[in-house]
Structure formats: structure tokens, C-alpha cells
Amino acid sequence: MGAGVDYIFIGDDFTGASDTLATLARAGRRVRLFLDPPDAAAIAEEGLDAVGLATEFRALPAEAIAVQMDVLAPLLKALSPRIVHYKVCSTFDSSPETGSIGAAVAVLERHLDPALVAVMGGQPSLERYCAFGNLFASGPDGQIHRIDRHPVMRNHPITPMAEADLRIHLARQGLQDLLLLAWPEIEERRATLKTHVDELMRAGKKRMLFDACDQGHLETIGAALGGCGSDGRPLLIVGASSVAEALSGDLRPPGVAAPAQGSRTEGLCLVLAGSRSQVTAAQVKAARRFKPMPIQPRHLADKTAAGAFAASCAAALAAGENVLAHLAPTEDYRCSGAELSCKLANLVAAILDRQTVCALGVAGGDTSSIIVRRLGFRSLAFEEQLDAGVAICVAASDMPQRDGMRLMLKGGQVGSDAVFDRFVSAMNTKSPTTPSGLWRHHP
Template sequence: MLGVIADDVTGASDVALSLREGGLRTVLYFGVPGPDVTPPDGCGAVVIALKSRMAAPERAVASSLEALRRLRAHGARRVYFKFCSTFDSTADGNLGPVLDALADALDVPVVLLTPSSPRHGRTQYEGHLFVNGVPLAESPMRHHPVTPMTDSSLPRLLRAQTQRPVGLLRWDTVRAGAAAVRAAVDEAATRGVRYLLADALDDGDLRTLGSVAADAPLTAGAAGLAEGLAPAVPAGGGAAAYEEADPSAVHPAAVLCGSCSARTLEQLDALRAADRPTYRLDPVAEPDPAVLAERALAWYDALPTGSSRGAPAFHSSVPPHELRAIQRHLGAERAAAVLEEATGRVAAGLVARGVRRVIAAGGETSGAVVAALGVTGALVGRAAAPGVPWIHPTSGPRIALLLKSGNFGGPDFLATASGPPQDPSPHGRRQGARP
């Protein structure tokens, strides 16, 4: 069985979809499952979603090692560490420490890794990461308000986070085929290289890398390499099928938006342009998360019933300069904590009022939503967009969840995913309603 440790919730749903589409029966857990939780029979992959991407290195290492122990107890003999396809971690980030801890625990001499994910527009060439054909440091990620990326060189970024030797597997070797890649990995081991960053420009390159990594105890990367790896993993069960009525027909629906990425802000503008009801969660105006959530839910209850305007959106997403002002006023950690708690409370309140389709934008927002709703496990459904599957919790209210990375989806994604118009039933009075 393949065990996956993902450093955030949206990344976990992304890689779970890749494994599902790669032919593995896949189960997704939010947080490390307890010892009494057993994956379904015939399961080829188990994905554990952590909230370690923005955590301090020591906390990220501790949670990742806990996930590793649980995966090994479930019988996983191959482990995949999933990180973001934009490699967004600063020089004092935690990618290096987590990789060090996992590689040491599994006694792995060489770890093959790449953030390349062509379907998301991420490719690696000559060790540099490109986003839609633009070097990472020249892409919108250079202005990211939390993890600005001002260097496109992956070896340089990783060397800043680990003392272990970092090497480069160039594209001409990858294109030469699996035998050439295996020889390069063996040669790297003789030189003491611990991490081998592999160039990859298309899905064929990722399948080549996946065929080599299939027997490795540890591999790392974005969802692209996982999809290349899946067909080579000798795990049974066939593709995980969870097909039911189109989730877009489940209503009422609501959007919870916390990402401040350029793409999410564009998607939020599209909601406004469509005259969707929107409510801003402003931690400066109200720093008490309970009161902030209570006011947001009161606004929802007062919306006209039977409206044809479509699903409402609750957001804390703001342009970078506004986010910096909020962080100066409250402090970055306090602002994030207030908004995460308030967003979770709003999500729980919406579901209690009968909302059955929840779209969350942003990794931290998605984590707050699943935690507040008590979602611990889910089946992976159909894709709403590349890397963004509908997921269906295995316990609790029957809801459809869409957990979107801030950078994913087209400009109209949130509007499309939260359509069609709402059920004309009075949403504010439908306590405990079922679809």
C-alpha cells in the first residue's frame, strides 16, 4: 500500500485525486487517524492530510513522523511526502526538516523528488521551477503575502533548509528513460547525495520517474509525480469509484474564501460580478471570532429566501496591501487564528442551517472547515477542476465538500462550483435538512 503524508488539506485532496485517477483505491483522512481506524479492504493508497505547511519546523516534523508511524502500522511500505507544487517555503521553512526526518526514519539513501505538475502549469527544467511557463520568481508567487517566492532555483531553495547534499537530475537523463534514471539515482547514492531534484516537463517524464520510484521507501513531490507513480504501484482494487448524483445539484450551497492568492481574488471578483451575496469577515472590525461568526450567520439568516442570486460567499480574502495592514494591526498569528476560528464557526453554522454543498478556498481555510465540521475521513469523488475533487465525508451530515488550493481553478471556478441558484426553500429555517 502507498501511504501519503500531505502538508495541507487542499494538497491532500489534490494528491488523492491524482492517485484515484492513476488507478488506486484511495481513502483520505484529515489528521492522523486513531489506532482503531482501519482503511477499507482493497485500499491501494491512504492519504493523511496534515496542517503542517505553515507550522514551525519542529511541529511539522513531529506531526509528519506521527503520520508515518500510523501509515506503517496500516501496512504502507511506500511513503510519498506531498508538498506544494510552487515549493513555497521560505529559507527557514519546514520542507527540508520534514524530508530529513522521514528519510532518516526510513533509512533512505536517495530521495527522488520534483514539484513538477504539468496539469497545474508547474514544470521543472535545469533545476528551475516554472509556473505556466514563467520562472517562479517572476510569477504572481513573488508577491504572495505569506510565502513570497523570489528564487526559482529549487536546489538553492532546498539547500537553504537542509545540510544533506542536494543534486539535480537533468531533463536529458529523464527523457533517456527509466534505465538512465535508475543509473543516475545509483550514481547519486555513491556520491552521498540525499535529495535528487528531477526535471520534468510533461506527464511522460513523470511516468518515467514514477516507474523508478515505485519500489522506493520514500518519494516526494507535488500531485504530478504521485499520478506518475500510481500506475507502477502494485496495489489492487482498481480506481476508487464514488459516483452519485452530480454534487453541483446538491443545495443549498455556500462559499468560504480565505486565500489571498491572485487567482482566488480574481474568482471572488467573478462572484461579485455575478451579483452573488458576499460577506467579509473583518478581524480588525471584530477581533472576537465568536462574535465575528455570529454576525456573519445573522447576515445569512436575513438573506431573502427564494433568491435567484445564487450561493452566498463569506470571505476574508483581501489584496496583499490590505492583508499587511491587518497583520500590522493584530499581528500575523493572531489575525490568522481569529479568521480560522471564525471561518470554522461559520461553516458549522451553515451546515446546521441546512447547507449541503460547501466550497472552501485556501489551505488554511479548508483545514478550519473540515475541523469545525468534524470531518475525519472522506471518499474522493469526481474532479470539479484539475486537482480539485469533490469529497464526500464518511460520517456526519451528508454533504459535498470542495477544498480548493488558492491558486487552482479558472476565474469562474467559485461561481461555477457553487451554482446553480439556491433551493427556494427558506435556507435559514431548514435546521438539519438533508439533500
């Protein structure tokens, strides 16, 4: 293929992939997130040293993940990356049947023969922690919960987390024999962890799980893993955007974009809240700069009602109001999660066919994935960090009315209460149009 890159990340959903895109861009990487496998020309044209591939693996059956990863594998091999990052949700919610992390890793191991498979537990920047192999996460009550006792994740409608020990959780998906490097050992070996990992690899240990309880742990792990995969075999790392944090050094703080030239067009925002989590519900309630448009079950069940709802949203936008279309947490929409996301995607497309906006925000990982594909975008580049785990990206499209649209894709569990209003503020402040992850080479 003729175009090599240093770092490839495969996002198992769009919100997570856009967060990793932002993390790498803030570290100065020349990076772009593609919705379909790119060709060499697209990579060479921008001189990319990091490439993202967005997928919907998190919502797919294990068999479908294996088939689609088989299709991606030749591209990965052709690009000869030093690092392959399989980006998963920071809560690791998955199962042997749906979103199987083990199914994806099995295909990657077969095709890439990685020097090491490293699982990085925790993302402290999002209050996700891994201690002695067990995953913990902050809840909507502000407290830290073991993931199998988390008030939201233990009751996840598709992949409830019933096991906190990542070794057991991932072994059930076929990713077995993970050797744990717990946080006390990481701290004790701060200066010698790389040597220790090298010794373990020479002893035949090829799968490891690393605790991460704070940013210092990530720095130590990143320094230890940074030199792996230099013998022509890549390093395969499974984890959240903490992987990019660990391997990318200093990051610009949230809200600080890289220098660039030009200014973007100010305009109206459409936000679709397709998550019914308590976090997203609080964000919907806190929004003050939008016309709220609650989505009733009839709006998704009946084509006429859906058209009328889309027309009402478009009319509000045409009248100069930002629109927040949102699900109601207590309503029964009488369809599966995948069906609901598809119907929401059709609804957003119907609104945008009637009225163009400068910016679109979507809350909900699975919903974001389906909407972005439904709208026909080709790739995303990072522009600005809006909140912890929430980035604003610039979308490329073959459709003139959507090319250059700003996107905010956020998981249902992340972001402050004011994140939607902050999105409006960002879109109505003159700032760079050139995606900040593309302005200079990684040092």
C-alpha cells in the same frame, strides 16, 4: 498493526492533500484521506491500497513539524508502504522557519531509512515546471515566471520565494546534497533511467532532484522510480500531486468520475474565499450564482458583528440562495495569517450551526486546513474532478448533519475563473454518491 498499504501520502495542507487524493482515485486506487491517524480497522474495512494523512505542516514552525511527524512515524512504519509521498505545494513555498520541507524529511529519513529520497520538481498539469533545478510557475497574467520573480509567490506573505533553484532552497532547510537529474538527461535516458538511478544509488547517492517540464518527463520518472523501495525500505518522494501522476499511470480526465451507484442530494452551496490572491479575487468577481457577502474587518474583530454576519449568511441560505463569503484583498484584518484562518473557521462553523448546506467550498490552503478540522470531519473520499487542481470530496463526520457533505478545497492560486459557479452546477446535477476512489481495486 496488520494492515499494509502500497502508497501513503502526507499532505502539508488540506487543499494539496485533496488534490493528491483525487489524482490517485482517478487512477483507480482505493484511497481515503484521513484527518487523524487511522487505525487498522478503518483501513482494512475498505480494503484501501492508498492512504492520505492531512496535516497543517505548511503553516507550522519547523520544530512543531518535527514533533508532529515523530508522532506519525510509527503509523507509517506499521503500514509498511512501498511509497511515502510527502506532498508539498507545487510552488514549494516554504522556509527554514515555516513549513520547512527539510524538517519533515529529516524525521521521515530517521524513522523510515528510505532507499532513496527523490524530490520531483514541477507539476506541468498545473503549469509548474522545473528546468535545470529551477522552478517556474504560471502567473495571474498568464505568463510563466521563474518562481523568485513570480508576481505572487515572490511576495507571499508568509513564505516568499526568493530562490528558484530547489537545491539551494531546500538545502537552506536542511535537505542538502540533492543530485540533479536535469530534463535533457531524463529525455536521453528515457528507456534506461531506472538502470541509471539504480547505479547512482549503488554508488551511494541517496538524494536526487528530478526536473519535470512536461507529462512525458513524469512518465519516464515514474517508470524509473516505480521499482524502487522493493527491498523492504520505502521510497520517499517529495513533491506536488505530480508524484501521484507519475506513479499512477493513466488518469481519468477532469470532470469524469468513476462509475458508481446512487445519487446525491441536490442543495445549496456555501463558499468561503479565504485567500486574497489575484486568482481567487478573479474567481469571486466572476461568480454569478451566489449572493456575495464581503467579510469586513469588524466581522472578525467583534463577536457581536461576527454573529450578525453569520446570521445574515444563514438567512440567505435559508431563503434559497447560495452564499459566497469572501475576504477583500485591500482590507487590513489586523491579524496574522494563522489568526485570520482561525477566525474564518469560527465564522463558517457559526453559519453552518445556523443553516445546514449540502456543499461547502473553501479557497485558501491554510484556511481549508483549519476549517475542515474545526468542523469535525474525520476523513475525505474523492467524488469528482471539478477543475485542474480542484476536486469535490465526500466528507465523513460523526455529526449527522455534516456526514456526507460535499467539500471543494482549493488553493488560492488554482482553478479557472468560473470554478465557484461550476461547483454549484456540479452540486445540482444528479451524480454518484459512492466516492469514485473506492469503487474498485487498483489494477
